[in-house]
Amino acid sequence: MSRTRTALLAALALTAGASGTALAVVPGDTGIAAAPCTVDYKVQNDWGSGFTAAVTVTNNGAAKSSWSVGWSYAGNQRVTNAWNAKVTQSGAAVTAANESYNGTLATGGSASFGFQGTYSGSNAIPATFTLNGVTCNVDGGGPTDPGPTDPGPTDPGTPTGRVDNPYAGAKVYVNPEWSAHAAAEPGGSRISNQPTGVWLDRTAAINGVNGGMGLRAHLDEALRQKGTGELVVQLVIYNLPGRDCAALASNGELGPTEIDKYKTQYIDPIAAILADSKYSGLRIVTTVELDSLPNLVTNVTPRATATPNCDVMKANGNYQKGVGYALNKLGDIPNVYNYLDAGHHGWLGWDDNFGPSADMFKTAATTEGATVADVAGFIVNTANYSALKENNFKITDSVNGTSVRQSKWVDWNRYVDELSYAQAMREKLVSVGFDSKIGMLIDTSRNGWGGSARPAGPGATTSVDTYVDGGRYDRRLNTGNWCNQAGAGLGERPKAAPEPGIDAYVWIKPPGESDGASSAIPNDEGKGFDRMCDPTYTGNPRNNNNMSGALPNAPLSGKWFSAQFQELMRNAYPPLS
Template sequence: MRSAWERRKGAPERGRQRRRGRAAATTAAVAALVAAPLGAATSAGAAEPRVDNPFAGADQYVNSYWSDNVEAAADRAGGSLGDSMRAVANEPTSVWMDRISAIEGNADGPGLRAHLDAAVAQKRAGTPLVFNLVIYDLPGRDCYALASNGELPAADEGMQRYETEYIDAIVDILDDPAYEDLRIVATVEPDSLPNLVTNSSEPLCQQAAPYYREGVAYALDRLHDVGNVYSYIDAAHAGWLGWPNNAQPAAQLFAEVVGSTEAGFDSVAGFVTNTANSTPLTEPFLEDENFGSGGFVRQAEFYQWNTDFDEADWTAHLYDLLVAEGFPSSIGMLIDTSRNGWGGPDRPSAESTSTDLNTYVDESRVDRRNHRGAWCNPSGAGLGERPQATPSGYPDSHLDAFVWVKPPGESDGASEEIDNDQGKKFDRMCDPTFNSPKLDGLLTGALPDAPLAGQWFESQFAMLVTNAYPPIGDGGTDPGPDPDPDTTAPSVPQGVTATADGTSVSVSWSASTDDTRVTGYSVLVDGEAATTSSTTSATVTGLDPKTTYEITVTARDAAGNTSAASEPVSVTTGADDGGPDPVEGACTAVYSTTNSWSGGYQGQVVVTAGDDGAPGWAVTAPAGLSTTNLWGGVLSGGTITGAAWNADLAPGASTTVGFVANGTAPADGPLACD
C-alpha cells in the first residue's frame, strides 16, 4: 500500500480546480431541506477571502431534517412544552458524516450535497452563511468506548478507505464551485486525539493511534485545499483533559499532528470543546479557592484535583497551552453548548453554606451528574446557550462561537444491545442500571430506552428543552429570520462613541427615532463582529494593548435584516489591563500568572518583537523562578530564551513561554527583554 505521503502527492490538486457543476436536487428529502426557514436563495458569487472568525457576521445553516423531528415532537407534546420545542426548531446544528454512506445519503437522512444545496438556498444576499459539518469516521473510531464504534478497522485497509472513499469523496463535493460562497466549518474527528492522551494503555487505542494521527493530518490537508473550509479539531472537555498532566500532553499532541500537515498551522482555524458532552459553560457559584481545613475546592471528590471546573476554564487553559506550543495567537475556540445548560428545578440558585467541602461542592455545582466522566445520555441535562458568534464575557477563552455540534435529541448510544450494520456496539456506560468502575462504582445516570448513537431520542429532547438554561425565551440568540422576511433594513445607529480603559473599550450609540423594529445591535471591531447587545451600549474586552481600532455598530430586526454600519470611530487601547507599560527594548515581555495553588503556580511570559524584529531575544526571568516544566522556551541562569522555532521573532510578532513552578507566584508585570 502507498504511504500517506505518496497518496497526498499523487492526488490531483483540488484547491483551485472546480470540475463539477451543481447536481440537481431530485429527492423529497432535498426538497424539504431547501424549504428550510432561513429565507430566499441568492445567486452564487465569487468566493470571499478567508476571515479570522467564520461565524462573525454570518448566519448558520438550519438543518430542516432535524427541525422536522423537533416540530413533530412539538406536535406530540402539545401545550407549553410543545411551544418551547418549536421555539428552538430553527436553531443551527451540525451535519454529521458518521459513515461513508452518509455522504450520498442513507436511512438516517439526506446526503452531503443535498444539505449543501439547501444551505445555498438559505443564504441571504450580502450575508455569509456557515455550514457546520462533522468529520467522523476514522479507522478504529471511538477506541475506548463502544457506543460510537465505526465501520473502518484500525488497519492499512481501513486507512485506505478512509482517505479515498470518505475524505476524498467529501472534498470532491465541497470543492464544487456551487458551494464556494459558503463558509464551511468542519469539526474534525470528535474524541480521537484526546483518546491518545488519556487512554494510551488501552490496546485498541494503541492499535488505532497511528491511524488517528495520519487520518486527522490527511483530513486537515485535504479540507484546507478546498479554500473555504475552516477546520476545528476536537479537544474533548474540561472533565477529560483539564488536569495539567493531561492538558499539556494534549497541546503537544495537537501541535505534533498539525505540524505534520503540509499546510501546518494554516490547516486549522481552531479547536472545539465539549462536543456531544454536557460539561457546563460556567460554574457560577464555584471558584478554586481555599476552603479552609477541607483544602481547595478542586480537592472535592467531584473535581478530583482538576482546576478546570467548566468549559470557560478549559478553553482559556487550552488557548494558553496551544499558543505556547507555537499556534498563532489568532487561534479560535468553539464550545458545543447543545446539552450543557443544566437548568430546571434542580439547578442551584445560590452558593452552598455547608462547611463540609464535598457537601458544599455538591450543593453549589450546576453540573448534576454523579461523576464528570458520565457521558452517555446524562439524565437532568438541558439545552445550553443558543448558537451565537463571538459571545462576550469570556475574553481569555478567545471564543469564535457557541455551536450546537451535537443536534439535541440525538442519542449518544443504546441503553441495551441493538443489532445494527453501522459498527456501533453496546456500551455499559449507556446502561442506567450499571455501576461503572470508570465512575468510581457510581451509576451511569444514563437515560433508559435509548436508541443507537445518532438516532432521534425524543424523551431526551423533551428533557433537554425542559431543563434549558438559559430557559427557552430567556437568552440565546434570535432563531433566525422568518421564511418571508421584511426586506427593509433597520436604520443605521447614530452618535457612536468609544472610550478605552486598558484593553477594554466601552461603546455607546443611539438609534433613529423612527426605527421601532430594532431588536438588537452588533459592535464591529475593524469590520468584524466583536459582541452583541440588546441595549444601546456594550463593552468589548480582550483587545490588544496600545492598539488603534475602528469601531462601528449595526442594527438588526426580528426578521434578521441588518442595517449598514454606522460612521466609524477610532479608539486606542492603553497598556494591558491598565497596568504599566512593558520595559522598552528590542522586544517587550509581560509576565502573568495563569493559575496558582498552595505551594505552586503556573505562569506565562508573552514576548513581542519591536519594529526591527527580535533575533535571538532574551528575557530576564521572574525573580527566583525555578522550574523543570517549561515550554515554548529555555530557562538558563535566570534568563529565558526562545526554542528553535521561536528564537527569532519578525517585526511585531509575538510568542508565549509557559511554565509550572513551585513557590509563590510573582506579581504580574513587565520584564526586561532584549
C-alpha cells in the same frame, strides 16, 4: 487578535516590529542571543479590567531539573488563575514555578505556562524577568522576526480569503431534517430553528442514508438559506479507522488499519464536493474527528483507563495520520475552516492530560502534509454535558483550609467549567505553535443544567464537598459520565463571539439524538453496546466507578430519542419561553 509583548531589560530600547510583536534591540547586537535565558510574555486577551497572558521561558544555560520565573508588576495586576505552572504573588512580585511534569529544562529547551489576571488603570508589561534568580533578556531575532506563532503576512502556508472568525456577521445553517424532528415534538417549535451540526459519520452519509439528505443536498439547501448575506455550514468529519477506541457506542465502520479507505473513500469525496466552486460563497466549518486523539493520551498503557483498542491505535498512528490528512485536504479549500476536537475539561483538564493533549494535537496537525495553518481553531465539549460556567465556586476557593481541587467532584482538576478550560487550552495551543488567532468553539447543546435542580447559590461550607456539590450546576454523578445524561438541559443558544477567545457557542450535537443504546441493538453501522449507556451500570475507572447516570430505553447513537429531547427542553438554561 492577540497582543504580543516581549520581556525587556530596563536598559534596552523598544522597537515595534511589523508583526505587531514588541522586541528589544541591543545597540550593536548582531541578532545572536547572548543572555542566559529569554522570556516571551504575551498578553493574549485584555478586556479592560482583566487579561490572559502566555509566557515562554527558554534556557540558554546549563540544563535544569526545576525552574522558577520571576517578575514584578509596575501596576496593580493580580494573578487569579494559572495553568502549567504554580504561580504565587506577594505584592507586585510574581513567581511561577514548574509543575511536577514539566520541571526539566534542557539547554536550549523551553517551557510555557499561562495565567489570568485582573487590573485597573494601566496593564504595563514587566520590565525584567529572572530564571532561577538569573536575569533574562529577549532573544536576538530582530524587530521583524514574526516569532513561532505568527507566520507573517507573506507566509505561503497561511490560507488567503478567510476571516478571523467565520461566525462573525453570519447566519448559521439550520438542518431541515433535524428541524423537522424537533418541530414534531410537543413544544419543539421553540427551538426547531436553531442551527445544528451535520454529521458525516460514515461513508454512506456523503450521498445520504436511506433517502436522507447527502452532503450536496445540505450545501444546496444552505445556498438557499444564505440569501445575500454570509452563512456558516457546520459539518462533523467523523469516521477515523478504529474510531473512538474507548467508547463502544460510537465505534465506526472502518477497522484499525483501514487508513487508505478513510483517505480515498471518505475524505477525498468530501473534499471534492466542498471544493466545488458552486459552494465557494459559503463559510464551511468542519469539526474534525471528535474524541479520538485525546484517547491516545488518557486511555493507553500504562494508564489505569487503558483499553487494548486505544493501545492499537497509538501504535499504528492511524489517528494522527487520518486527522493530518483531513486537515491537509480540507484546509486547501479557501472557504473551509477546520476546528479540531480538544475534548472537555472533565477529560483533559488534569495536569497530566492537559499539556500532553496539546502536544498530541500539534503532532496530528503537522502529519500527512498538514500544517498549523490548516487549523482555524478547536472545539470543546462536543456532544458532552460539562457546564459552561460554574458561578457558585471557583478553582481557587477553599473551605476550612481545604482547596476546591480536593473535593470529590473536582478531584484535582485545574478547571471547573468549559469556558475556563477552553480559554486556557487556547493559550496552551498557541504556546505549542498554533496561530495566535485561533478561536474556540464550545458545544452548548446539552450543558444548560436548569430546571428545579439548578442551585441558586453556593453550597453549605460544612465541608469542601458540601460546598461544591451544593453549588454546582452540572448535576452528573461524575464528569466522566457522557451518555444520555439524566437531568440535562439545553444550554446557551448558538451565538458568535460570546467571550474572549471564543469564536462561538454552537450546537454541534443535535439535541434529541442519542449518544448510544442503553442495551445491545444489532446494526450495520459498526456501533457497539457501551455499558456507560446502561442506566444500571456501576461504572469503571474512567468515571471513578460511579453509576452511569444514563437515561433508559435509548436507541443507537444518532437516532432520535424523544424522551431525551423532552428532558432537554424541560431543563433548559436559559429557560425556554
